[in-house]
Amino acid sequence: MNSRISPHGVDHDSEPRTPRREFEMAFTSSTRGARLARRMVCHRLDAWGHPYRSEANHTVTLIAAELAANAVRHGHVAGRDFHVRLTDAGTTLRIEVTDTRTERVPLLSDLEPPGDAESGRGLLIVAGLATRWAVTPRVNAPGKTVWAELSLT
Known part of the structure; x- marks a missing residue:
């Protein structure tokens, strides 16, 4: 796998067959x-062939904005950053936002949608736009990752 460091983060471009x-x-x-996270996602999607005005770019950028805002509002721990990972697997775009706050995890239930009168409406947007989404514990560190996928097929 080819990898290069740029001022915009780490960009991993797989072999041409993949x-x-x-x-x-x-x-x-x-x-x-x-x-900045929202803007970087939008620019990266355009660079990967999902133009700024495309539905895929608009949708994943909106999802990224909601997840990044939640990481700042609900997952903030003083002195610690949040991380964004964007993956284009050809037929699926995946956005992951990881923060370092373990005790504030959104509830996932088919019976009760996320959100209430005070907060969580952003996750309703994510649930409505994404093909799939979930929350997973952060591996080898405190925190969680909220991820969402958009099927392009």
């Missing part, structure tokens, strides 16, 4: 960091 591409980067846990 349509899988990855982008990952850490962002400050602030509103500015969330805004």
Whole structure:
């Protein structure tokens, strides 16, 4: 796998036979960091052939904005960044946002959608736009990853 470091994070471009591409980067846990994460996702999708005005770009960028905002608002731990990972597997786009706060995990239930009168409506947007989404514990560190996938087929 070819890998290069750029000012925009780590961009992993797979072998030509495999349509899988990855982008990952850490962002400050602030509103500015969330805004930058959204913009980086939008730009990376365009560079990968999902133009700015395409439905896939709009949808994944909106999902990224909601997840990054939640990481800043609900997953913030002083002095720790949140991480964004974007994957293009050819038929699926996947966005993952990881924060370092373990005790604040959104509830997942088919019977009760996420959100209430005060918060969580962003996850309703994610649930409505994504093909699939879930929350997983962070591996080998405190925190969690909220991920969402959009099927392109």
